[in-house]
Amino acid sequence: xxxxxxxxxxxxxxxxxxxxxxxxLASTDSSDVGEPSSSASAVPPTAAKLSNRQxxxxxxxxxxxxxxxxxISQSNDIFTNLALEDWLYKNFDFGHHHVLLLxxxxxxxxxxxxxxxxxxxxxxQLVERGITLAxxxxxxxxxxxxxxxxxxxxFTPRERYDRKYNLNIVTRALFREWAIKAEIxxxxxxxxxxxxxxxTAAKLGHPNSYHHCTILASANKLHLGESLVKEPANYISRxxxxxxxxxxxxxxxxxxxxxxxxxxxxGYEYLRTVATALEDGGNAQTMQQRGFQLINPTEKWxxxxxxxxxxxxxxxWVIGKTPKFTVEKDLELKGDxxxxxxxxxVEVDAGLMKEIGIKLPHSDETVPVVTPLQGKAYNExxxxxxxxxxxxxxxxxxxxxxxxxx
Amino acid sequence: MTTKMAxxxxxxxxxxxxxxxxxxxxIRLCSNQSLKAAQAAQQQQxxxxxxxxxxTASVDTQYTHAPEPIKHDKDLGHQFKASQLSVRLATPxxxxxxxxxxxxxxxxxxxxxHMLKIYYHKSLGGWQKPEITPLENLVMHPAAKVLHYxxxxxxxxxxxxxxxxxxxxxRPDMNMARMNLAAQRSGLPTxxxxxxxxxxxxxxxxxxxxxxxxxTASLYIRPTLIGIDPTLGVASSDSALLYxxxxxxxSYFKTGSTGAVSLLADPAYTxxxxxxxGNRKMGSNYAPTINVQKEAASRGLQQVLWLYGEDHQLTExxxxxxxxxxxxxxxxxxxxxxxxxxxxxxxITRDSILNMSRQWGKxxxxxxxxxxxxxxELLNQGRLLELFGAGTACVVSPVNRINYLGQxxxxxxxxxxxxxxxxxxxTLTDIQYGRVDHPWSVVID
Numbered sequence: 001x002x003x004x005x006x007x008x009x010x011x012x013x014x015x016x017x018x019x020x021x022x023x024x025l026a027s028t029d030s031s032d033v034g035e036p037s038s039s040a041s042a043v044p045p046t047a048a049k050l051s052n053r054q055x056x057x058x059x060x061x062x063x064x065x066x067x068x069x070x071x072i073s074q075s076n077d078i079f080t081n082l083a084l085e086d087w088l089y090k091n092f093d094f095g096h097h098h099v100l101l102l103x104x105x106x107x108x109x110x111x112x113x114x115x116x117x118x119x120x121x122x123x124x125q126l127v128e129r130g131i132t133l134a135x136x137x138x139x140x141x142x143x144x145x146x147x148x149x150x151x152x153x154x155f156t157p158r159e160r161y162d163r164k165y166n167l168n169i170v171t172r173a174l175f176r177e178w179a180i181k182a183e184i185x186x187x188x189x190x191x192x193x194x195x196x197x198x199x200t201a202a203k204l205g206h207p208n209s210y211h212h213c214t215i216l217a218s219a220n221k222l223h224l225g226e227s228l229v230k231e232p233a234n235y236i237s238r239x240x241x242x243x244x245x246x247x248x249x250x251x252x253x254x255x256x257x258x259x260x261x262x263x264x265x266x267g268y269e270y271l272r273t274v275a276t277a278l279e280d281g282g283n284a285q286t287m288q289q290r291g292f293q294l295i296n297p298t299e300k301w302x303x304x305x306x307x308x309x310x311x312x313x314x315x316x317w318v319i320g321k322t323p324k325f326t327v328e329k330d331l332e333l334k335g336d337x338x339x340x341x342x343x344x345x346v347e348v349d350a351g352l353m354k355e356i357g358i359k360l361p362h363s364d365e366t367v368p369v370v371t372p373l374q375g376k377a378y379n380e381x382x383x384x385x386x387x388x389x390x391x392x393x394x395x396x397x398x399x400x401x402x403x404x405x406x
Numbered sequence: 407m408t409t410k411m412a413x414x415x416x417x418x419x420x421x422x423x424x425x426x427x428x429x430x431x432x433i434r435l436c437s438n439q440s441l442k443a444a445q446a447a448q449q450q451q452x453x454x455x456x457x458x459x460x461x462t463a464s465v466d467t468q469y470t471h472a473p474e475p476i477k478h479d480k481d482l483g484h485q486f487k488a489s490q491l492s493v494r495l496a497t498p499x500x501x502x503x504x505x506x507x508x509x510x511x512x513x514x515x516x517x518x519x520h521m522l523k524i525y526y527h528k529s530l531g532g533w534q535k536p537e538i539t540p541l542e543n544l545v546m547h548p549a550a551k552v553l554h555y556x557x558x559x560x561x562x563x564x565x566x567x568x569x570x571x572x573x574x575x576x577r578p579d580m581n582m583a584r585m586n587l588a589a590q591r592s593g594l595p596t597x598x599x600x601x602x603x604x605x606x607x608x609x610x611x612x613x614x615x616x617x618x619x620x621x622t623a624s625l626y627i628r629p630t631l632i633g634i635d636p637t638l639g640v641a642s643s644d645s646a647l648l649y650x651x652x653x654x655x656x657s658y659f660k661t662g663s664t665g666a667v668s669l670l671a672d673p674a675y676t677x678x679x680x681x682x683x684g685n686r687k688m689g690s691n692y693a694p695t696i697n698v699q700k701e702a703a704s705r706g707l708q709q710v711l712w713l714y715g716e717d718h719q720l721t722e723x724x725x726x727x728x729x730x731x732x733x734x735x736x737x738x739x740x741x742x743x744x745x746x747x748x749x750x751x752x753x754i755t756r757d758s759i760l761n762m763s764r765q766w767g768k769x770x771x772x773x774x775x776x777x778x779x780x781x782x783e784l785l786n787q788g789r790l791l792e793l794f795g796a797g798t799a800c801v802v803s804p805v806n807r808i809n810y811l812g813q814x815x816x817x818x819x820x821x822x823x824x825x826x827x828x829x830x831x832x833t834l835t836d837i838q839y840g841r842v843d844h845p846w847s848v849v850i851d
Contacts (some may be wrong), residue, residue, distance in 0.1 A: 016720050018786055070498075074503055090573075092572055260498070260499075286495065287493040288493075291495035291520075292501055293496065293614075293615040293616075293722070294503055294504055294615075296504035296505070298506050300507050301504065301619060301620075302619050303619065355468065
C-alpha cells in the first residue's frame with residue numbers, strides 16, 4: 001500500500017487538497033491558456049504556466065482505434081455545465097474516445113480564471129437583472145452567454161491537443177451547412193469579415209486536455225453590451241483584462257442560423273472528420289463513431305459532480321479568487337470648501353476589503369479608516385456603507401488626522 | 407471517509423480497507439499497471455484479513471464446461487457477421503433525455519437511443535446484414551407468427567460499468583448458447599453467438615453513456631428473436647427478426663424494503679411440466695404467470711414460488727432459480743438447488759453460483775429436488791438457514807416468508823450472521839464490476 005502512496009502521491013495530494021475547493025490539476029503541469037472570448041479580445045495570454053516536466057508520452061493511438069462521441073448537455077445552468085466539463089476532464093479516459101461537449105447556458109457572464117469580475121462587469125447590476133456571474137477554470141477574458149450562444153469543448157488526451165483542428169471543424173461546419181465563409185485569425189479567433197463570432201480558451205493537464213470555444217449564433221447583443229460594462233470606479237489591478245472587440249452574431253450573416261441546427265452541423269462535422277488529421281471521411285467515417293448522446297449532469301450519472309458544482313457556485317471561487325486589487329472612488333466630505341479632492345481607497349484581497357483608507361490627491365499618504373466593515377466582502381452595499389459613514393466626517397477632520405499623524 | 411485524513415497510523419490501520427478502495431478509485435486514470443497493482447493489493451488485503459471464502463481469478467474447468475457449440479440446420483443458409491454491421495446513428499433531435507434519478511426509472515420503462523436489428527429471410531439466402539438504427543417501432547404483417555403462436559424467445563443480460571470506467575458483460579457465451587437452444591425448439595433460425603456478441607458490443611459502445619458512471623448501476627440488455635413469417639400455418643418461420651434493446655435500470659427492489667421477499671406457494675398453479683419448455687427462455691412461459699403474480703400481490707405477497715408434482719417440488723421463484731442453504735442429515739452445511747430436469751431454466755447466475763461454491767469447497771454443493779414437506783420439516787428442526795432466489799436482475803433475492811396452504815412459514819434467511827447469499831452477491835458483483843479480474847467478465851469497451 002505504501003508503494004501505491006509513493007507512486008501516486010501527486011494524484012493523492014491533489015484529491016486530498018481538493019476537498020471542498022476546486023484546484024487546477026497539478027498546478028505544476030497544467031497550463032491555462034486563455035485566448036480572449038467573444039466580446040473581449042486582443043490580450044496576450046498572461047500567466048501561462050507551461051509545464052517543462054518531462055512526461056513519458058504513451059505510444060500514439062492509431063486513428064482507427066479512436067472513436068468519437070458528441071455529448072450534448074441537458075442542463076442550461078452555467079455552474080452545472082462547468083462542473084460537467086471539470087468532471088470529464090478529471091475522470092474520463094479519452095485515450096481511445098475523443099469527445100466534443102456541446103452546451104448552452106441561460107444568461108450569464110463568465111470570467112476567466114485570473115480575472116477581476118469588478119473590472120469586467122457591473123457585478124451588483126448583474127445580480128439585479130438575474131444574470132449569473134461565474135468564473136471558469138481556464139484563462140482568458142470575460143464573455144456573455146445566453147441560449148443564443150453555443151459552447152464547444154473538445155476533449156482529447158494531452159498529446160492529441162490540436163486547437164487549429166478544432167477551430168477548423170467549426171469553420172467547415174458553417175460552410176457545409178450555410179455556405180458561411182469564416183476565417184481563423186492569428187489569435188485563434190473565428191472571424192467573419194473582421195468581426196469575431198467566437199473566442200477560445202483551453203486547459204492542458206495530464207493526461208487530459210480540453211479546448212473550449214463559444215460560437216455566437218443569436219445572442220442578445222444588447223444584453224451583452226450592457227452586462228460587460230464595469231462598475232464606475234478606478235481600479236488598479238493586475239488581473240487579466242479584457243479588451244472590448246467588435247462581435248457579430250451568425251444570424252446577422254445568415255438569418256437561417258439557429259442554435260439547434262448549429263449543434264447538429266458542428267456535431268456531424270466532428271464525427272465525419274478523421275481523428276488525427278483534418279480529413280473528411282464522409283458518411284463512412286461517421287458510421288464508425290459512437291454518435292450523439294444526451295448527458296444529464298446529475299449526481300446519479302456522475303458521482304462527485306455535485307461537489308464540483310457547489311465549488312463553482314461558491315462565493316469563495318467566483319469572487320474570492322479575484323487577484324488582489326485596489327479600488328479608488330471619489331469622496332464627498334462635509335465642508336469641502338477648500339476643494340479637497342479626496343479619494344476613498346480600498347484594497348481588496350480574496351474578495352474581502354482588507355485595507356480601507358482616504359487618500360489626498362497631492363500626496364501618497366493614506367489615512368486609515370477604521371470601520372466594522374473591514375474584512376467584509378467587497379460589494380456595492382458594503383462600499384456604500386463606508387461612503388455613507390464617511391459623509392459624516394468633515395474635511396477638517398481628515399486634515400487634522402493627517403497632520404497629526406504626519 | 408472525508409478527504410481530511412488524519413495521518414495517524416492507528417486510523418490508517420483501522421480503515422485500511424476503505425483506504426485501498428479510495429486509492430484505487432483515485433488512480434483510475436493511471437496506467438494499467440497501477441490499477442492492477444491496486445487490485446493486487448486489494449486482493450492481498452482480502453486474503454490477509456481472515457475471510458472464509460477466497461475469490462480466485464480462475465475458472466476451474468472441473469466444475470464447469472463451455473456451452474456446447476450449436477448445430478445449425480442444414481438448410482439454414484448464410485450466417486451474419488459483425489464485420490458487415492452498418493450503423494445509422496440517431497440525430498440529436500431523436501435522442502431521449504436522461505432521467506434525473508432512479509425513482510423515475512423502474513424496470514424496463516425507459517430505453518436507450520439505439521437498437522440492433524438482424525433479419526432472417528430464407529428466401530434471401532439466410533441471415534441478412536446486421537444493422538444498428540435509432541430506436542424505432544417494428545412494422546409487421548398482422549399474420550406474423552409471433553403474434554399468433556408466441557413464436558418468440560428472449561434473453562436477459564446486463565452491462566456493468568466497472569470501477570475502471572470500462573463496460574463489461576457477464577458470460578455472454580452462456581446466453582448465446584441458451585438462446586440458440588430455444589431457437590431450435592421454436593422453429594426459429596439459429597445463429598453464431600460470437601458474431602452477435604460483437605454486434606452487441608458495438609451497440610453498447612454507442613449507447614455507453616446510458617450506463618451511469620457509478621459502480622452500482624447497470625444497463626439491462628434484452629436480445630429477442632421473433633418469427634415474422636406472415637402465414638397462419640403452425641410451422642417453422644421462414645422469416646425472423648433478431649433484435650436487441652437496452653434499458654437503464656435502477657435498483658430492482660423499491661427502496662425502503664428490507665430486501666427480503668415474501669412468496670406465495672400454491673400447488674394449484676404450474677409453471678412448467680416434463681416434456682415442455684420450462685427450460686427454455688420463451689415468452690410463452692411468462693404470459694400465464696402474470697395473473698398468478700397478481701393473485702400473490704392481492705394476498706400481500708411479492709413473488710410466486712412455483713411448485714410441481716404431488717410432492718410439491720420447489721422449481722423456481724418468480725423468474726429466478728431457487729437455492730436453499732441448510733444443515734443436512736449428516737450434520738454438514740449444504741447448498742442445494744433443483745437439478746436441470748427440464749422444468750428448470752438453466753440460469754447463468756445459477757451456474758455461476760454452483761461453480762463458485764464448488765471451487766470454494768467450504769460446504770457441500772448439490773443439485774437435488776427440494777420439496778415443500780422437506781422445507782417444513784427443516785424449518786421445524788431449525789436446520790433451514792437460508793432460502794434465496796438467483797437471477798440476473800438482482801443477483802440474489804433472499805426469502806423470508808412463504809405462504810403455503812394457508813400457513814405462513816418464516817425463513818430465517820436474514821437472521822444469519824455471515825449469510826451465504828450476501829457473500830455470493832458480493833463475489834459476483836465484484837467480478838461483474840471489474841473489482842476482481844476474472845475471465846467471466848468480458849470487457850467490451
